[in-house]
Amino acid sequence: MIGEIDRVVVVVPARNEERLLPRCLAALDRAVSRLDVPVRVQLVLDACTDGSAKVVSTVEVLTVSERNVGAARRRGFEHAGAACDARTWFATTDADSEVEESWLSAQLEYARRGFEVVAGMVAVRQWDGHSAQTRRMYERQYRSHGPEGHGHLHGAALGFRADAYWGIGGFRALRTGEDVDLVVRMLAGGARIAWAEDVRVTTSARRRGRAPHGFAEHLRKLGRDEPQEVS
Template structure:
């Protein structure tokens, strides 16, 4: 079925989905991630392929994936390279009718994660940037939590304005046209969205597309979400000094 975006541009409705998850030493949290992804995949009526990329793993993450999960391995712990490898492995040759999505191994998508992305795609979205919720703030101070939540809810122009690799979806042709993920140790998500929108991709800031992520302050990417949470704690300590 062909659908129209406002402005008259026609885009095909996705007929399959590829989800890529980079994994770096996430043996403890990966089972929760995969359970959530399977539940979300069961809520859509089209085929879903879940592609794990083990990047620099030295733990037992490889043993967590079941027979329904595709796995590729990367020796280097580089999240941008891992996401890129995952889409190259699972989505090579995919075009306009394939929807790509990505999340993180320390995160859990909600049941309607994929279903709501597809709804935005049917309305003409090329990229869907969702929101994240922190599952456990015990590693941080109450002041850091309050500061994070206040800043996160602050309006960013016409939408929430946050790009998270843990909660991102896009059309396969939009992804390939932008050049895919670069081999960046951090910020690969923002970099991709900036390149895609510069080429005219239609971005939707989707507050109804939700992922719950770890509140840990020691993460895998050098300047990723955990580093952001840690920085808020440091600001809190400075304020109270």
């Protein structure tokens, strides 16, 4: 049956996320509770030097030394889902993010409708350290949609069918942009994507992110681009 899913694997890469990781895992636990199929949450601790490992008690943990978010996501899926097929749904989020309770159940609804990729949306949790103008610029740009949907690709809010993922070789070892690279290759291979506004996470707005040219850099750039007042 097209779109039938009987297993879910969620991969969460983390590098020195001791402070935010408990909230991430608690939110995932609430999302998992909405499903009636087995779910494996695979945490990938990548070169952590803080206490991230000490806050984990209920999920599978893989420790690596990649110092690379694309490689960490890849290792997570290789470890947890190497034998998975078209009846398995893969999802990934970030350790500084909190998924909504319907985050996984909504993805499976899209899967049952025949979508191989689900691209969700991201909201910022708190804007501490950023100006009100930066927030307005971000929210205005983010609400601007194309004819096919919102068009945003975030590793923090992404899902895909396992066979479609393996069919294009999975995540590449990119320090940034690994999410966009993966989806572009999946679409080139014929995958059908849902630009899902009901698959949402909230994430941190910290000024110094883990990935170069990632979300934190995007927010800093918006701040640099703010119009300057003339005195």
